[in-house]
Amino acid sequence: MSSGRALPLNSAAGASGQRLLRYTLAERVNHWIATLSYIYLLLTGLAFWSPYLFWLVIFSGGGPTARFWHPWVGLLFTASVLYMYALWRGDMLLTPADLVWRRSLLNYIRNEDENLPPVGRFNMGQKQFFWLMLGGGILLALSGFGLWFADALPWSLRYLRYLAIFLHVVFALATIGGFIIHVYMGTAVVRGGFTSIIRGEVSAGWARLHHRLWYDQVTGGSPRKK
Numbered sequence: 001m002s003s004g005r006a007l008p009l010n011s012a013a014g015a016s017g018q019r020l021l022r023y024t025l026a027e028r029v030n031h032w033i034a035t036l037s038y039i040y041l042l043l044t045g046l047a048f049w050s051p052y053l054f055w056l057v058i059f060s061g062g063g064p065t066a067r068f069w070h071p072w073v074g075l076l077f078t079a080s081v082l083y084m085y086a087l088w089r090g091d092m093l094l095t096p097a098d099l100v101w102r103r104s105l106l107n108y109i110r111n112e113d114e115n116l117p118p119v120g121r122f123n124m125g126q127k128q129f130f131w132l133m134l135g136g137g138i139l140l141a142l143s144g145f146g147l148w149f150a151d152a153l154p155w156s157l158r159y160l161r162y163l164a165i166f167l168h169v170v171f172a173l174a175t176i177g178g179f180i181i182h183v184y185m186g187t188a189v190v191r192g193g194f195t196s197i198i199r200g201e202v203s204a205g206w207a208r209l210h211h212r213l214w215y216d217q218v219t220g221g222s223p224r225k226k
């Protein structure tokens with residue numbers, strides 16, 4: 001079930017042409033802090049990872065500047081995903097409706113949303129991405145501390161350094177995979193989603209088509225139309 005946190009409506013939402021508030025200002029600002037910090041981490045992290053990609057530091061003020069800021073921006077990213085958790089945890093739990101929705105994944109991939117079973121505020125793919133970024137953000141921070149303060153580790157615990165490097169790379173690659181899919185879905189596939197994370201609003205029709213149960217929840221279950 002969704003958290004049941006009904007977002008305020010801009011107006012009588014059931015009527016056609018009306019707008020629903022999908023993301024509050026705090027949710028949007030936090031989302032873009034997470035985005036900007038993640039992109040900075042991506043560019044600088046790739047630059048540290050491979051000599052072939054070191055040229056990417058030209059976007060972050062050069063090598064020493066990137067090395068100084070990378071861990072601090074990492075903390076900002078982790079703080080933003082933790083705040084995301086505080087904002088969205090109730091809406092991100094898997095529900096029986098998500099499991100039914102998963103069986104129609106092929107329709108989702110083909111962009112045939114009208115043939116998908118109804119879902120709440122977020123669908124299962126969105127929820128999985130959220131948990132990936134939350135878990136990834138925490139584990140990147142923990143392994144990052146191991147790299148940041150590597151010199152503080154006694155030599156007898158040196159294997160922890162290797163573990164930290166390994167885990168940092170693994171979680172970075174896992175989140176990069178999710179990030180690429182998320183950006184593609186949010187910009188090229190689900191039309192109307194991108195405006196919602198900028199302006200906060202969606203049309204009642206968009207909500208009914210993509211998130212029927214959430215639409216019913218925030219409108220009080222107005223008559224359904226396709």
Ligand code: HEM
Nearest residue numbers: 034035038081122126129130133183186187193194196197
């Ligand atoms: C350029 C980068 C990004 C773009 C274009 C983008 C786009 C979007 C869009 C359009 C939505 C609204 C989707 C909807 O309601 O249907 C959204 C939601 C969301 N974004 Fe992003 N995003 C970006 C980066 C990130 C990053 C780095 C994170 C890391 C935590 C993130 C986490 C989320 C989450 C958890 C949601 C809510 C669930 C979902 O739609 O997946 N986004 N984003």
